Amino acid sequence: MLVSAAVADRDQRSLTVKYFVLLAGQGELPPWDQLTPEEQEAGMARHAAFDEACAARPGVEIVSAEALGDGTMATTLRTRGGEMTITDGPFAEAAEQIGGYYLLDAPDLDTVIELCRVLPAYDIDIRPVLDAP
Amino acid sequence: MTSTSGRSSTLRDGTVPAGTVPDGTVPREVAAARTIEAVYRAEWGRLLALLVARTRRLDLAEDGLGEAVARATERWPRDGVPANPVGWLYTTAHRQVVGRLRAEAIAGRKAPLLAVRPGWVRPAEPGEPGERLADERLHVILLCCHPALPRESRSALALRLVLGTPTEQIARLFLVSPATMAARLTRAKRKIVGAGIPLGHPAEDELRARLDEVCRTIYLAFTAGYTPGAGPDLLRVDLAGEAVRLAAALSDVAPDAGQVRALLALLVLQHARRDARQRDGCLVTLAEQDRSRWHHEEIEAGLALAAGLRPAEGYAEELRLQARIAAEHARAPTAAATGWTSIADRYAELESLTGSAIVRLNRAVAVSESGGPAAGLALLDGLDEVLADNHRVPAVRAELARRLGDTGLARASYRRAIDLCANDVERAHLRARLAEVESADGPASPPDP
Numbered sequence A: 001m002l003v004s005a006a007v008a009d010r011d012q013r014s015l016t017v018k019y020f021v022l023l024a025g026q027g028e029l030p031p032w033d034q035l036t037p038e039e040q041e042a043g044m045a046r047h048a049a050f051d052e053a054c055a056a057r058p059g060v061e062i063v064s065a066e067a068l069g070d071g072t073m074a075t076t077l078r079t080r081g082g083e084m085t086i087t088d089g090p091f092a093e094a095a096e097q098i099g100g101y102y103l104l105d106a107p108d109l110d111t112v113i114e115l116c117r118v119l120p121a122y123d124i125d126i127r128p129v130l131d132a133p
Numbered sequence B: 001m002t003s004t005s006g007r008s009s010t011l012r013d014g015t016v017p018a019g020t021v022p023d024g025t026v027p028r029e030v031a032a033a034r035t036i037e038a039v040y041r042a043e044w045g046r047l048l049a050l051l052v053a054r055t056r057r058l059d060l061a062e063d064g065l066g067e068a069v070a071r072a073t074e075r076w077p078r079d080g081v082p083a084n085p086v087g088w089l090y091t092t093a094h095r096q097v098v099g100r101l102r103a104e105a106i107a108g109r110k111a112p113l114l115a116v117r118p119g120w121v122r123p124a125e126p127g128e129p130g131e132r133l134a135d136e137r138l139h140v141i142l143l144c145c146h147p148a149l150p151r152e153s154r155s156a157l158a159l160r161l162v163l164g165t166p167t168e169q170i171a172r173l174f175l176v177s178p179a180t181m182a183a184r185l186t187r188a189k190r191k192i193v194g195a196g197i198p199l200g201h202p203a204e205d206e207l208r209a210r211l212d213e214v215c216r217t218i219y220l221a222f223t224a225g226y227t228p229g230a231g232p233d234l235l236r237v238d239l240a241g242e243a244v245r246l247a248a249a250l251s252d253v254a255p256d257a258g259q260v261r262a263l264l265a266l267l268v269l270q271h272a273r274r275d276a277r278q279r280d281g282c283l284v285t286l287a288e289q290d291r292s293r294w295h296h297e298e299i300e301a302g303l304a305l306a307a308g309l310r311p312a313e314g315y316a317e318e319l320r321l322q323a324r325i326a327a328e329h330a331r332a333p334t335a336a337a338t339g340w341t342s343i344a345d346r347y348a349e350l351e352s353l354t355g356s357a358i359v360r361l362n363r364a365v366a367v368s369e370s371g372g373p374a375a376g377l378a379l380l381d382g383l384d385e386v387l388a389d390n391h392r393v394p395a396v397r398a399e400l401a402r403r404l405g406d407t408g409l410a411r412a413s414y415r416r417a418i419d420l421c422a423n424d425v426e427r428a429h430l431r432a433r434l435a436e437v438e439s440a441d442g443p444a445s446p447p448d449p
Helices: A002-013 A037-056 A093-097 A109-116 B028-055 B058-079 B085-107 B137-144 B151-163 B167-173 B178-195 B204-226 B237-253 B258-271 B296-307 B314-331 B340-354 B357-371 B373-379 B392-404 B407-420 B424-440
Strands: A017-025 A061-067 A075-080 A083-088 A100-106 A123-128
Touching: A017 A093, A017 A109, A037 A061, A037 A109, A100 A109, A109 A123, A123 B178, B028 B058, B028 B085, B028 B137, B028 B151, B058 B085, B058 B151, B058 B178, B137 B151, B137 B204, B137 B237, B151 B167, B151 B178, B151 B204, B151 B237, B167 B178, B167 B237, B204 B237, B204 B258, B204 B314, B237 B258, B258 B296, B258 B314, B296 B314, B314 B340, B340 B357, B357 B373, B357 B392, B373 B392, B392 B407, B392 B424, B407 B424
Parallel strands: none
Antiparallel strands: A017 A100, A017 A123, A061 A100, A075 A083
């Protein structure tokens, strides 16, 4: 019973995980600046719908969310042999398209995947945020 | 065998000590070993799934059950098989896990638990001895075959967790070293826990999509077993057999899912031909197989499953059509008596459903049987571009050209097939066919009778 109590206690502590949802690419969507104002508005509406879907879901909360400057604004730092070099970014071609991120509290991966269907059809990378040791 | 003199013939719990060999019965050790083997094969998945669901610790559940089986192997031959072997294994394994959890708690280590879906209910602890254990296998199968896991890991992990196939054996089945397979399984389990792939029951729509994915995973493993690959071994019948067991386990826990029933029917029918598929290290084509070596009881079971399939949609329909094709082959008493027209029709439906070039290739073969080699040959047009590396396209073309008496095309196509073929045994088969065509290729070689 002692152990069952311990397990129950753990359940309480691990009800949600933080997920970093990286909006990693436009997918088949045209770049934002090539969209008509109406299309941009529709895109924003999907982000608003995502906010609402998250708010409506028990155990889910948007911790933070930001849009990021595009690849042309990235600065890359690399340290090799103790020497830091600073170059024009992004660090990898794939990172060129990163548009923003959401940081979510959520109970599990499937919940996050399901909520992401509400967003515009971006390419998305989902990573769990590691617990502090 | 150790002496048992001086020991009473019946222990206090009613079991008979090892070494007692009543007339006409098997020795206690042998009986115990058989029981362990049978319980292991039949109940590993259910035991592990229940331990996983109760403790939400994949790693500890697997280790604990492994330890329980090891103890049974040591004790049962000596002390006798307990009255409720499955319950004994569960209790012993659970005790192991609890011990490890306690040690972790004392050491202040916080290991992450498996995520669970909202609303998930932990199954109850098994109650009365003899009571059937709660069946949580579906949830473990869904964990193993989650689309967020690498494809190459899914079926391997399912074999390990659902069937209890030892890691060394899985490594052999997938043609990698035991160390590579162990690392692959560990990574997959870490991802499940770390990424928060949850235990629990998906909603109806999602469940259908997830079961499709599970069926694809199992079917891939099955076909890998029967696809002559690179290297000396022609087929991996054992891998196909494990895939059939996996499909049967899935069908046990998702009996109403059309795609699952269709998959099981298809695999059972195809696997029933295993012993006839190779002879003296060579592939034997369906037409040339000795049908008396087919497992006819399994075919009966497969036909009964196939007969119960209703028209469906999507992947379930693909599998149903394939199962019907397999059934048509399986019920033919001889190759000549095969219902090729029906098979060609099913392939046409399948092609319009999937647009698959491989299906077109198979359809070409069926059509050549029902409508003649020229009709089959016409259906191969355009496949070389789509299936550029597939030796079966030129191999089929060569065969049909040979039947039409076009030895020039047959020769060129056999050579092309030989160039593309990666399997030693299959290539030898193609070389032999080429030699036949070349030796028969006089100035006025007659077409095949």
